[in-house]
Amino acid sequence: MTLIERAIHKFFPRAGKAIRIVRTLFAKRALWQSIRTGxxxxxxxxxxxxxxxxxxxxxxxxxxxxxxxxxxxxxxxxxxxxxxxxxxxxxxxxxxxxxxxxxxxxxxxxxxxxxxxxxxxxxxxxxxxxxxxxxxxxxxxxxxxxxxxxxxxxxxxxxxxxxxxxxxxxxxxxxxxxxxxxxxxxxxxxxxxxxxxxxxRQKCAVPHAGGPWAAELYGNLEQRA
Structure with missing residues (x-):
């Protein structure tokens, strides 16, 4: 997060959330890239x-x-x-x-x-x-x-x-x-x-792969202490 984004989050938290949503969808989920290129x-x-x-x-x-x-x-x-x-x-x-x-x-x-x-x-x-x-x-x-x-x-x-x-x-x-x-x-x-x-079907048995959710791909917050 840039200094400007930190400032927006601090003083205008609702706008900060909106910016994070846009960045998550358009950048991390690459929505803009896929829209632009098809x-x-x-x-x-x-x-x-x-x-x-x-x-x-x-x-x-x-x-x-x-x-x-x-x-x-x-x-x-x-x-x-x-x-x-x-x-x-x-x-x-x-x-x-x-x-x-x-x-x-x-x-x-x-x-x-x-x-x-x-x-x-x-x-x-x-x-x-x-x-x-x-x-x-x-x-x-x-x-x-x-x-x-x-x-x-x-x-x-x-x-x-x-x-x-x-x-x-x-x-x-x-x-x-x-x-x-x-x-x-x-x-x-x-x-x-x-x-x-x-x-x-009820017997579906596809195994789970395990592992963490990658924040840079999914947009989730990294685990906090």
Missing amino acids: VPVDGLGKPVPWITFPALDYLSRLDFSQANVLEYGGGQSSLWWAARAKTVTTVEGRASWAEMIRSRAPENLRLIGPVEGPSYVETPLQEGRVFEVIVIDGFLRPECARAALPYLVEHGLLMLDNSDWNAPTCDWLRAQGMMQIDFHGFGPVNDYTWCTSVFM
Whole structure:
């Protein structure tokens, strides 16, 4: 905190809080950077998924090192998952996004695309593989959810972005015995709030990664004595 900011906090505490909120969202959470470029990143410039900050914070606290991830709809999220998971299979329908992902993909990231229509839904499932994480954030979301759910391991989780726009899909997933956990709020790039939801069965057993919350990334106050 600069001397000017300290003075504002001391003499104009409400204004000081407002300044801290702006700095947290626009700098530490890199909201301004993502708005300016249209590319979701964190405060260190690293790729992050285009989901709400609360959902991103939740997922960031889990250990996916042994997880195989299936992702419908790729981008920065593909690189984020690849840095954390054992394997990532990403299905992408847009040629420009597919080219970007392919040019930056590490060895554990397999890209399918660009593909459209039934192939978009069915191609990653044809081998019969099961996944610990299924991400639905692209085209044909209701169809992807219905087709992919049987390939989610009993203890895995399924993430649906923009769940506030996909109520029928949420209804169907809950009807299959899935628990819905909503993470509503701001996120990268957008100037509005939305909802990212995580669905899991009662036997979900994704381990917690542990460790501290990094103040330079999340904006929380450092522990005080």
